Amino acid sequence: ELPYRDFWDHKPPLIYLVNATAIAIGGPSMTSVRVAEKINAVVATLLIWILVYELVQNHAIAFGAALMFLLLNYHPRPFHGGNYCEEFGVPFILLGAFMSLRASKVSPGHWFLLLGGLATLVLATACFYKEQFLLSSLVWFGFLIAPRKGRCWWRHAAIFTAIGLIPLIVFIFWLASQGALSSWKGVVAYNFVYASLVGLNEPY
Numbered sequence: 001e002l003p004y005r006d007f008w009d010h011k012p013p014l015i016y017l018v019n020a021t022a023i024a025i026g027g028p029s030m031t032s033v034r035v036a037e038k039i040n041a042v043v044a045t046l047l048i049w050i051l052v053y054e055l056v057q058n059h060a061i062a063f064g065a066a067l068m069f070l071l072l073n074y075h076p077r078p079f080h081g082g083n084y085c086e087e088f089g090v091p092f093i094l095l096g097a098f099m100s101l102r103a104s105k106v107s108p109g110h111w112f113l114l115l116g117g118l119a120t121l122v123l124a125t126a127c128f129y130k131e132q133f134l135l136s137s138l139v140w141f142g143f144l145i146a147p148r149k150g151r152c153w154w155r156h157a158a159i160f161t162a163i164g165l166i167p168l169i170v171f172i173f174w175l176a177s178q179g180a181l182s183s184w185k186g187v188v189a190y191n192f193v194y195a196s197l198v199g200l201n202e203p204y
Contacts, residue, residue: 013128014128015129019083021036037082037083044073044091045069047098048065048069048094051097051098088129092125093133093136095119096123096140099119102115104143112151116159117163119140119144120160121164123141124165144156144160
């Protein structure tokens with residue numbers, strides 16, 4: 001096992017899958033990745049429009065929000081070189097938020113479980129693009145399971161938590177199938193030790 005001290009700087013796995021897919025489809029060039037970014041930007045902007053309209057029921061405000069999102073996120077100054085993990089995870093957060101809002105408006109039953117389960121799965125997937133998305137995902141998860149009339153929040157919390165663990169389980173099984181699970185666990189354990197030594201200013 002080779003201990004990597006910079007494990008916390010590693011990118012989550014799905015950004016590599018996006019890049020690999022883009023290159024497999026468009027050929028081994030940066031242009032392929034840029035095309036994937038442009039498609040992703042269009043999808044995210046449309047989702048912003050849809051989500052804001054769902055909240056305020058006003059097309060003008062939804063259009064303004066989508067335009068501001070596009071300008072702020074894809075302006076050359078903040079965007080720099082692009083191909084960020086965050087930009088590919090944003091559509092998943094937006095879609096999860098939209099599904100959570102829709103789920104909150106339906107009666108308890110199959111439709112709520114379907115929408116809530118899909119929302120949880122999409123939000124959990126976003127965390128495999130950028131780990132910080134866990135924070136925003138937890139906010140929408142809390143909104144989804146918040147006690148409402150006629151709903152058993154703790155049962156829904158258990159069901160949606162199990163669904164939310166699916167991406168992690170898939171990732172662990174993939175590591176195991178590649179014979180890399182034990183090494184990955186060793187790297188994580190080493191980095192906890194390394195982080196604690198750095199915090200104490202001790203040699204390592």
